[in-house]
Amino acid sequence: MFDFDTVFSDLFVRDGRLWMIGPPFANLEPELRSSTFKWNKLDVSADIEFENLNRMSRASVPVDASNGLLEIDGPLGSWKVEVDELWDGLFRGSNLLVTQQKNNRLEWIAYWAFYNAQVNGVDSVVVYDNCSENYTAEKIDQILARIPGIQNHVVVKWDTPYGATGGPHNVWDSDFGQHISWEHARRAFADSAASCCVIDIDELPFCIDGSPLAEKLANSEKAAMFFNRQPIRQFPNRKDELRPSPRTHADFSLGEARGAWLAPKYIYAPARLPNQAQLLVHVIRDLGVQNEPEKEVRAGHFDSIRIRWRRGEKRQVENFESEDQIKEPVETVSVLDNNFDRLVPQWKELEARLKPFFEQQV
Template structure:
């Protein structure tokens, strides 16, 4: 639902102007009121939205009317995300909203959690990643971890359409269920650095909560992973199995970068597109003192996670690198780690593909990764 459909009001950013950067206004989502309205269960509808900011009072005074009558919305204000929960029964039809913000009507999307029931699901957001990369990511997680379902939020790809990607996913043996959810919203401006001004990138956080409630409520377990990330196990156990057998229903793990090495071949002579299995060199650690006075590896990747959705507290928020407001997400296991492939990407965020000459004193092959590669059927 877009504000421009019924009002001149727009979402105003909270970031001070001096920290916005030259493309901030272009990238900021001022127009999306909410992404989707979903029948979460038989008696409730949830609206998933960017944070309301200056629109908060207008939303609070809005009345929602369905076939079952009038109801006020219960708001949840989360990190860079907002939700409105309404007590509305299934099949109530379109919902009308009346208030200071204006008058508008919207449909309710059905709940598709049933199609992922008891599945081990990998889910991600992608934009214009080559389909072969996506299929390799699926094949790896199928053969190494036993994934049998895929959920992809496509953030406005122009290289192919959702139907083409869906058909490719359906061609992968062993994947019994796949969904491509079109998610054509602005991703949003990033923070100024690793810590400051992370306040305007709403898109992915909205998608993750949407995935949780519309698709994954009944999944056996679900892995949050990017296309350029592959999870390794130190014990041979599947990460899905580990989450399902854990005391909390969650496993969280850190990552290491896998890089390309300059082998003297010109870029225009390399085969394209390169694939995950073309890379196996670990980026060396770079130990520094953090702002909290702790020694940490600056080349280590922020954690990712796999969860049993039904065991995740209702109040918790599915976040990119953790699950907020849940004590179990404060810890990382050493039994799993993921490999983050620097050259499997479009450089949308920053330049990642500068190669350096091989230095045997610094660089080493990742034997665990190479062993995992041998267990993957990359062509089927």
């Protein structure tokens, strides 16, 4: 079992359906299937649809009320849970940005949201905060509320464990937490959005022609657009040494000369996505078409906007002191340079307003 405790990470009602989303049922599936599920005292067990997906599972059932009492009784135990409907108007028609994170610096989160609002047409954000220790989830909420262009946002206090990472043999088959988050975001928040981009805090997408990513997807007929990531190395070639300020993505624009070769991330149009499709980290399963990366879209993957939590580290990655320390051939990524230059005046003003929040983190 995933963490020996979690059967469902969350339960909610959307559009007349009760969703129960969590880690793989695994050896608990027979017991769950033999349990009695009651919704407002009505036995709905026969109508429950159990689905086993890649590194996560979901169960759902049509319901005739937007909120009520769910009772589960069976071999695993007995539970009573009050379940409510999630309001579907918050992100209707929005261009949504979704991530899961823990302990990233608040200035990184701020710049990530700010950049995507100004460059990629994002107007809404959902952050799954995976039990950060350096600040509260409320601090992220306060930061996002002050980002120009972000009209709506939600910070989810997400205590579902991330799961095991790839290990020494790079076998990624037990990182359940992120897969559960993406499915939860799709069903709970993104279903009425115009677009949803799923990326990490250390990643900034950009279109080679300068157009907003959300607009490029909207003008296509695709259900999703995939883009490879280009490593941006940790020498701060853009840093203004005369103006001390917290490190952000905008300090770096030296990308590996071989271009965008890291596994892709994506943006998708919820209304175009097949219901059976599943959002994985780098691909969308059962999309119906190949997950081919776009040639004219990529993302910078910033080495310095990172804490090596997989190694148990708590401090941000140290910058190189000179460009000579970079082992790989690098070149300036001109599109990032241009985007960063354009955003400097507005970011300086925003940074000053957010400074009191930055100073409160550990």
